[in-house]
Amino acid sequence: MNYNYPNIRILMVGVGGIGCEILKIVSKFTFQEFHIIDMDTIEVSNLNRQFLFRLEHRGQSKSLVAAETMKNMAPQLKIIAHFAAINSPGYTMDFFRQFDAVIMALDNAETRSYVNKVCQALGIFIVDAGSMGFKGQANAYYQGTVCYDCYPIATTQKQYPACTIRSQPSNCTHCVIWAKYLFTQLFSGEVGILEVEGFDKSQPNSVFNKFFKGEEMPNSIDIVEHELIKKYHFAERKETLEELQGMWFYAYDELNHLGQLQYDKDDDLHVLFIYASTALRCRNFKIEQYDYQQIKSISGNIIHAIASTNSIVAALEIQRLLSFIENHDKAKYYQDLNAASYVQTGKKERILTLKAAGPNPLCNSCFHNQIYSKVDFQVVKVVDLVNQLKNYLNSEINIVSLSRIIWDDEDEDDNSAIRDKKLNELFKLDLDNRLVIKSIEEKFLAVFWLQHLAGQAEIQFASTKISDKLLKFKNPLQHKKKERVRTQQEIKELKETEVMPIKNPEKFQTAAQKSTEILIDEEPIEQAEQNKKVELVID
Amino acid sequence: MSSNDKYDRQVRIWGPHGQTKLQNARVLLLGCDPVGVETLKNLVLPGIGYVVIVDSKVVTESDIENNFFIPHDTIGQSRAKVVLEYLLEMNQDVKGEWHQVENFDVKEQHYDLIIANEQRFSETKFNLIELQTYGLVGRMRLYSPKCHIIETKPMNQKYDLRIFNPFQELKEYFDSIEFEGDVDYLSHIPYIVILYKALQKYHKEKGKYPSTFSEKHKDFKQVILSLCEGLEYQYTGNFYEAIDNIDQAFNSENWKNSLESIEIEQDVNEDQYFVLISALRQFVQIHGAPPLGKAFPDMKCFTQTYVHLKNTLYGTKVEKDFQAFQALCQNKVDDETIRLFIENIQDLKSITYRTIQQELQQPNEVEDYDNDCYIWYILLRSVNEFYNTNNRWPTQEKGDTQQLQEIVDKQCRLVNVDSIPETHVIEICRYEGAKLHMIASVLGGMASQEAVKLITNQFVPINNTLIYNGLKSEASIFEF
């Protein structure tokens, strides 16, 4: 059984836990080229599962070290390493176009979603895998099949960049995660993203000043006179600063004496420390704080990755890739493609591969209407581009970029501010700009990919195979009329039958699909928002 | 930074006490096929204590082709040595030794786990994981001489909330709550109170408690909804929370099944587990229910109410029960273990494994299998028998397929299966014993997870066989 594919070009995005396992599996294969890209450097806490790296590689680029190691293990593989973020300048659609398939070996939802959008627009095959503790999942996506973004229910779990947690929190969840790191780094002796040096651990004042006092925070907190508080009992009102400090100092002292601890959200003392730390940090950054129950619930929901599950899902992912490459009856293959493999289902079937629902007609990452244009941003004016686009589409439109309306034919006043600007005042020259266009008569939605090309003053459009379908596209807005409130039970059933044909989907599937590093349930408020999205009746 | 830093993530899954067990464990690997090495790699990375690798062969071209962990410049060297060196390089904390011998006496030393990936291997003294990959198919077999798990860590935590059988103080509290008041009050009644009241109402109307699935999830659900009649939807979150948690109302009986199935062995005084089980039986006899655990779920209600429920009502009872239970343990078990035991009473689990010998002689019949994995199991038995007779794997030659077909028919009779599709027999002949790293990666991943379960005595390991079908990416568990 030989795996030689001299005509196939692969891009693997992410060289972390799953990426190492994938390189291990393809080490005996041959491709025309195998590109790997990752912007991360190697940290000590990676070493228990990212086996291509050694302690002496600390601080070096994951992709470059992996390529170097593989040179010895698999000289035939032709790895080309990129030390960069996949959405950085130089890695636009034109970079993607050279590949036959993309392997996602990622740990966060944002990048998956980005890669998915680009590959959907270009018609590049994607395989994806994720793991969470003992559980995991592998998926394949292609134009016309269900895509990564089709069912946003899966985004109730999110990953957060370390720098947000460390220095720029913008909501209370960030502060809870920070407090949890503080706990494990101070009391469990674990490594983490916080700097736990430069203070005397036996002096609570010194610890407090290190973490809650400082110029870099909008609101530095000084130690005030306080009485120790042993139990949380503030139900009806927000605590005063004195009271928060009373809780924090009591909990710190107790926990510090107990020594090696594993966080337990059912231990009141542990939660007291997390609560007080979170509340204080919220005040540091002037952030609205959640109540005790919510903070406790979030603190108990952070889940982590292990090597064995990565090894399983990576192999499942590569099996998906091989059946894509080797199957010559592509049309039939795509029909069977909407299937996801689940690991550790908690049932007799430990690995299950099931057919998922078809694409979500409301999903704007994968719907057919995709338009492309390359023009010179430094020459072309917004109004000229919009007018020609309207002409091309034969419709009044509005245009949305990054959830912000930038052009609206129903609102001339707003347009006047930008109509005579050059495109480079709105868009970046070296990136793909992805816009969503909606016709005013609500006849269609379309994705518009706009790229800069120096010297291209003439405006031209290309749309994929879809131009004739453009106006026949089923108006997704009509679906809204059928919207009604569903009970939790019904949503559960819906998830099981239509989206996630599996028991206990809420714990298992959502996270497995998304992220391997830090996973956390979103706050209940946002969760309600998320649930609303699946409340649409899709038929 | 300590060397433990790199285990930060996994420790959160199996806890520091699980990590300690892992770091003290001795594991024996018999044979260096990709799947065995893959399994061991997944144990070396998280810091297993000591590994012993035994393999009689030297590295050949085919090892280089199918095993990532055997570098290409090692042809002619001992497989055991090459693999051990590569694995230990991944993690400096792990120690080990290798032996290039034909017959290795496993009984001379203690092992916390044996991983065998040559042909069928039988051993009843130690924990055992036996592995085989064959083309696109894989097989894993577990055996443990003694498997009693306290920390089963179920996917959905079951809480013992005493809704069905409240203790005195709790019953008084439940009865004191009226379902009258303003919207703010009604929308903050905790779901446990709602479930209790709905049970009373159900009993009053029907003269009995709901018992069947449909009574619980249809009729009983209607009773819950009737309690919030007239309340606008946005204020009924706690009532829907009650509906989502209907099963919690009937949890109180879970412990009975697990308790009855556990047989106490003679050496009850030497084994903490049996001390705990016998204390539990006495406790139930005296109190009518097991000691209450402290796990208490989140629920929609005023924080004040929550704190009162958790700390005052349930909390006091938890402490009282703990002391009574502790007394029954007569100082034979430490407090930490007692608390761990009480927290897990709802989910205790014991497994009695069939031995490999028993399985080889007569596997259990499987009646309602709905995928191909069972077929592949019979075929794996067949190719193994072919190998035992011919000392090589069957090929696609006509003579081989015919001979294999006869063995298959015999194996089918053994387990009462009519016949096996010819396509599958042809497919397995195509493999000719090929060992693919892609299949080893899946099976080795699963095997190391089971290994962690056996070594840490946490989670429920499979009983007893897993078959992986790489053609369809599916894996099923059978008790053979």
Ligand SMILES: [Zn+2]
């Ligand atoms: Zn989609």
